[in-house]
Amino acid sequence: MLRIENLVKVYKDVRALDRLNLEVKPGQVYGFLGPNGAGKSTTILSLLGLVFPQEGRIELLGEEVFQNGRFDEGKLVKAKARIGYMPEHATLWEFLTPMQTLDVIGEAFGIPKTERGKRAKELLQLVNLWEVRDKKVGKFSKGMRQRLLLAQALINDPDLLILDEPMTGLDPKGIAEFKEIIREQRKAGKTVFFSSHILAHVEEVCDTVGVIVKGKLRVEGNLDNIKREFLRKAGYTIVLETNKPVDFSGTEWNVTPLGEAKYRIVAPKDVREEVHDFVASQGVKILAMQVKEPSLEEIFLKMVE
Ligand SMILES: Nc1ncnc2c1ncn2[C@@H]1O[C@H](COP(=O)(O)OP(=O)(O)OP(=O)(O)O)[C@@H](O)[C@H]1O
Ligand SMILES: [Mg+2]
Numbered sequence: 001m002l003r004i005e006n007l008v009k010v011y012k013d014v015r016a017l018d019r020l021n022l023e024v025k026p027g028q029v030y031g032f033l034g035p036n037g038a039g040k041s042t043t044i045l046s047l048l049g050l051v052f053p054q055e056g057r058i059e060l061l062g063e064e065v066f067q068n069g070r071f072d073e074g075k076l077v078k079a080k081a082r083i084g085y086m087p088e089h090a091t092l093w094e095f096l097t098p099m100q101t102l103d104v105i106g107e108a109f110g111i112p113k114t115e116r117g118k119r120a121k122e123l124l125q126l127v128n129l130w131e132v133r134d135k136k137v138g139k140f141s142k143g144m145r146q147r148l149l150l151a152q153a154l155i156n157d158p159d160l161l162i163l164d165e166p167m168t169g170l171d172p173k174g175i176a177e178f179k180e181i182i183r184e185q186r187k188a189g190k191t192v193f194f195s196s197h198i199l200a201h202v203e204e205v206c207d208t209v210g211v212i213v214k215g216k217l218r219v220e221g222n223l224d225n226i227k228r229e230f231l232r233k234a235g236y237t238i239v240l241e242t243n244k245p246v247d248f249s250g251t252e253w254n255v256t257p258l259g260e261a262k263y264r265i266v267a268p269k270d271v272r273e274e275v276h277d278f279v280a281s282q283g284v285k286i287l288a289m290q291v292k293e294p295s296l297e298e299i300f301l302k303m304v305e
Contacts, residue, residue, distance in 0.1 A: 007056030018215035031202025034212035040195040084158035094138035143174030163194035
């Protein structure tokens with residue numbers, strides 16, 4: 001659906017993309033995560049031929065749109081006809097209503113007048129703006145604006161949706177609504193690629209996450225796998241309290257005493273059962289056992305550090 005190979009983009013003295021590799025498969029909802037300035041927008045703009053990378057290869061919907069330092073305009077136009085794009089800093093016409101907005105956009109896409117009204121209705125219902133279809137956009141909240149921008153991006157019934165920070169600035173309710181719409185898009189068979197610098201935006205909605213840091217993809221995969229992999233490296237931490245001291249010599253765990261009969265145990269995996277048996281074998285009772293798992297946010301921060 002979308003493949004980027006060794007993409008390099010240098011702006012004057014900034015190496016914004018440093019041999020970036022990334023792949024989005026059909027039907028995926030891919031969360032493109034990275035801190036500010038990591039190169040997310042540069043990646044997206046490159047995909048659409050809106051900035052010119054120096055090296056690498058881009059394949060969009062089966063078309064090789066960029067190679068040998070140049071875009072193939074014909075292939076790019078062909079691919080883009082099947083793409084919906086929501087830019088990071090989009091503006092809406094404040095004095096138009098959602099119906100009028102979609103009519104203008106639909107006209108620009110060459111959709112006949114008779115079909116435009118029908119399409120606008122479908123889209124406004126989809127993004128929950130049908131009730132305010134005749135209100136001026138100028139009075140809309142951030143969440144309403146973002147949903148209208150998404151409706152715009154869907155006007156050509158695209159197979160691939162590319163959204164640059166679509167949830168930034170939304171409150172938790174706005175985020176939940178937006179995620180629900182994305183889930184519906186997935187059900188309708190669309191592929192979604194969206195960027196964010198906030199982990200919570202990709203949670204529960206993306207099946208795959210790629211983390212970009214300084215123009216390079218650092219990690220890619222399913223969020224649970226990323227978490228497991230991180231835990232394997234960082235280690236599971238268990239805090240154990242017992243009714244009397246335990247002799248941990250001979251175990252492979254990294255044990256630090258925290259008190260008379262209180263310990264911190266770090267192991268490469270979840271060893272709660274083993275700890276339980278080990279302690280019991282010394283006739284000691286467990287008073288409390290707690291696993292300290294880092295939150296996803298902590299993992300993300302560690303990754304981008
Ligand atoms: N037109 C430009 N000219 C010069 N440098 C640029 C330009 N656009 C982006 N950069 C630089 O390239 C790097 C990547 O920027 P980019 O906007 O792609 O990051 P981003 O991940 O989208 O960040 P954000 O989360 O802030 O949107 C940054 O260091 C940025 O300052
Ligand atoms: Mg950006």
